[in-house]
Amino acid sequence: MTAPVFRFAPSPNGELHLGHALSALTNQKMAATIGGRLLLRIEDIDVTRCTPEFEAAILNDLAWLGMAWEGPVRRQSEHxxxxxxxxxxxxxxxxxxxxxxxxxxxxxxxxxxxxxxxxxxxxxxxxxxxxxxxxxxxxxxxxxxxxxxxxxxxxxxxxxxxxxxxxxxxxxxxxxxxxxxxxxxxxxxxxxxxxxxxxxxxxxxxxxxVVIDDALQGVSHVVRGLDLYFATxxxxxxxxxxxxxQPSYFHHRLVLGPDGRKLSKSQRDTGLAALREAGETPDTVKAMLGL
Missing domain, CATH: 3.90.800.10 (Glutamyl-tRNA Synthetase; Domain 3)
Incomplete structure (x- = not known):
């Protein structure tokens, strides 16, 4: 029987924040729950805003969180x-x-x-x-x-x-x-x-x-934030x-800022790198997210 396939798919046009951490960790948890595989996809079709430096930072942040995924990493700019x-x-x-x-x-x-x-x-x-x-x-x-x-x-x-x-x-x-x-x-x-x-x-x-990638990668379970619910x-x-x-979908809650809006990559105080520099640990980040 083919194992279920999940994916976390960030865009390297800025630093990861708490909302990305929630999505990545939720994918990892749900994949583990049913014995699924977890893939990492870099969604970098916006070649003007996406940079190798941001991609390297994403990989570093995910490793710090304790994330693990199957290789190879799929980069949209190569396809x-x-x-x-x-x-x-x-x-x-x-x-x-x-x-x-x-x-x-x-x-x-x-x-x-x-x-x-x-x-x-x-x-x-x-x-x-x-x-x-x-x-x-x-x-x-x-x-x-x-x-x-x-x-x-x-x-x-x-x-x-x-x-x-x-x-x-x-x-x-x-x-x-x-x-x-x-x-x-x-x-x-x-x-x-x-x-x-x-x-x-x-x-x-x-x-x-996104639909071509999910099909070619055999993604069976799409786990992402509620901001993409209607885009489905x-x-x-x-x-x-x-x-x-057709994959199955799960749209998880969003992490909101003090103003009640969803987090943005421009809000550096919620960025994982900034939190790490401030002395936070993966465990305290998970606690912030209710995980």
């Missing part, structure tokens, strides 16, 4: 070809389209709409849903703009992707850390609108790379249209 192949499939199936509207044009369209007294839909993160105007553009005009070097992003035609599904879209969520109870959660992908799947210069986005809807849709296996 752009695999993401591009998936993007090409979506293009061939006409499930993505090039979107040329700039941020200023998007803001202008929304402001004009709201000036008439009508509200504009927001996604679960509070950002305005993309207008989708570019979907009406002819193929000839799209190609003309691409050939001219106009900036664009590949967006998922969410309505079309949902229309092609044979049934309802949902995911399996573990409702407790002991992994004894699961629930089927309805995946409401349409609330995100047409999300970015890739950019002209980078053939992927978080949503696309988009990722389940991509898994379905690309014919990828």
């Amino acid at each position: 752009f070809g695999e993401y591009e192949a998936a993007l090409e499939r979506l293009k061939q199936d006409e499930l993505v389209y090039p979107a040329f509207m700039s941020r200023g044009e998007i803001r202008g369209a929304i402001m004009e709409h709201e000036a008439s007294g009508k509200s504009w839909p927001r996604d679960p993160d509070g950002a305005p849903v993309y207008p989708g105007t570019d979907k009406q553009m002819s193929k000839r005009e799209r190609q003309r703009r691409i050939d001219s070097g106009a900036p664009f992003a590949w967006r998922l035609d969410t309505a079309e992707a949902l229309a092609r599904l044979p049934g309802e879209l949902n995911w399996r969520e573990w409702t407790d850390g002991a992994m004894t109870v699961t629930a089927d959660i309805a995946a409401n992908a349409q609330q995100w609108g047409d999300v970015i799947i890739a950019r002209r210069e980078i053939p992927t986005s978080y949503h696309l790379s 809807s988009v990722q389940r849709l991509l898994q379905q249209v690309l014919g990828l296996p």
